[in-house]
Amino acid sequence: MLSRVADSLYWLGRYVERAENLARMVEVTRRDALETFINQIREDIWKPVIYATSLSNDLTQEQEDSIKEDPAYYITLAEVNPMSIAACISLARENARTVRDQLSEEMWLELNSINLYMKSGKAARAYQSDPETLFRKIIRFSIIFQGLSQSTIEHDEGWHFSRLGKFIERADKTSRILDTLTFFRGKPSSFSTMAVLRSCSGFTAFRSQYRVETSLRNVVSFLFFSPDFPRSIRFCLRRIDSALLEISGTPQGTYSNEAERLTGSTLAMLNFTGIDQLLEDGLHERIDDIQKRLNEIGQNIFENYVLLPSEIRKVVRTEGLQTSLMQQHQQQ
């Protein structure tokens, strides 16, 4: 498979997943914000979400203004936001366009029509009159698209690349949603922990496993370590591990490249660390660590399958998650 095609499929997977996760977060936060009439509290509700969904902490004046005016609109449709939901869908479609021959006609139609919808005035009108329907539509699109990917195309190398993108993105987003709990000092309210669970669509699954109050400890444990919940970080890492091994044809439990080694070791860490240890190390620190590792895995996939050995030297390695993420986005 062409390296560029693998890269595009990977990003297609990531952007579709990202659009869905953003939609979930905005919808949950928007509803919670409805419950409060105090401006300061409303701003505090949105702050961590804006932080979790932005690529950079340096916002322009235009962006600041847009966020102040309507944070939900900023994340969903604002043109000044380069990573709005609409932008993610448009980027997904751009990537899909270059690899159309790898997708089924139905997948293309779904993606193309949601993109047309977001670009037409219809999405903006729906946002004003019936936002819930808009967010549902976006989430449904992602689910249908991923379902079609599951059931209408060959599960070949390219499919594994888009799955890699999807699960790396999902693990990253789950970790970012969890990180909103560490945004303010002090113990997060039960209100916030509930919101985190709902943003990950994990409320029902959590209940069936814990049947107790939504304590911080339980929620973190669930979203980090659950072996069965499809949005937990551990679950995503397992999928990343198996997709990588499928691509290179390497047996389970071994590795043939750096991306596989990193994934394996991260997975081992998750398998053998308990919640107590994690909370002792500090939630924010562990989340940061996970995000760095995910980022390195992505970078190594890129170096291994897309770049030629002679080109790797040219890629500047930078510390700091945000800068590196920015660079990856620029490598379209």
Add this chain to the structure above:
Amino acid sequence: MFSQYQTEGFFDEMFSSPEGGSFEHYQEIEKVIASMSDDQLREKQRHTESSFLEQGVTFTVYGDTDSGTERIFPFDLIPRVIPSHEWTQIEDGLTQRIIALNLFLTDIYHEGKILKDKIIPEDVVKSAAHYCKQMENLKVPGDIYIHICGSDLIRDDKGNYLVLEDNGRCPSGASYLLENREAMKRAFPKLYQSLGVRPVGSYPATLRKTLEFLSPRQTGTPVCVLLTPGLYNSAYFEHSFLAKQMGIEIVEGRDLIATDGYVYMRTTRGLVQVDVIYRRVDDHFLDPLEFRKDSLLGVPGIMQAYLKGNVALANAPGTGVADDKVTYAYVPDMIRYYLDQEPILGSVPTFLGWREADRSHILENLESLVVKSANESGGYGMLMGPTSTKKERAEFAEKIKEDPRDFVAQPVVSLSRHPTICPEGVEGRHVDLRPYILYGEDIEIIPGGLTRVALTKGSLVVNSSQGGGSKDTWVL
């Protein structure tokens, strides 16, 4: 439906005369269309167009905004029909023409007999913008330079088919032809079946066969790729469509690497050698080491690999000299010279700016002529005499005096018209025809072609970038 229809003195594809009714080969179609109301027809049309948009059957127009706007190629539901005896003549004429053009290219890049015999002035050939010095004395497989050709045909006021242009570089449009056919089969299944229209669906397979024929490696299945300028090219849809239909990779310049005289593509499993490149990138952008240095679309070193015979390019570099608008004037002479035959298809009388007598004729008659720049395509850089303003004519006169080699002029040929669905009902609109010719082991012409329609009333410009649309072409 057709009761208000006026042929207005033009040759009409469907109606032999205002009173005389439709030609025999159109009678079935007239009956079906006439039985529908305006609204029904428009509804069908809307339905087809929205399905094109949803499927992304689009092209990109530049100029509106920086990144270009995606549009569908407007499509008209009333098919253009060509009866079999007319098609036979077209086929024979195009076959004769592509053979002559390839003999010409072989000749000028080797001995130059036609130049020595003074049939065509050496100056005209060597000064052409697309003359490619690197091709001199290079033996190409089968002596074929133009493997894929899309000549534009028009019909004059008597209904004679004339060649307007030979597109021997990277003719586009074949994908629209195939998509149009699918749309017509959905819109008029019964009518289509009852007429016994010749199928066009084998084009991608034939194209692939034509490409594989060129492979320098004769063992195993040749690795063929389609080289596109990229996502933002106006014809990107076509590139990805054809690659998918042929089952070959679509690559961009950055996917290929040329080292030690071979071309490889970059895959997740390492480098894979490429044998044949169906390139949709212009000569000048192919290789920054040989041509334009600023090209980001090409592959450094690809020409070296080509000259060594390790990779095939379709079409070959340097074919543009044969479809130059000045060279066009000499094609009938070429046919006589190389084949000792009279041209089967006529061409449009052409005045050449560099000939003194012709130039003064052009400058004196700007109002009645169509002036074209020799090396522009897509309907850009031309002057439509009869509809031009005084200012435009003055500007063109200056340009012609400045660079006479770059301009040719032709009398306005009143292109034939075809009934077309318009906002005020069915009206006549001017059409041309672009058939696709493939030259590999054999010469094969896809039965039909892209009928392009000038949708603006009275307009003679059919290019998609200038408000043109298309129709399906049914060869019986």
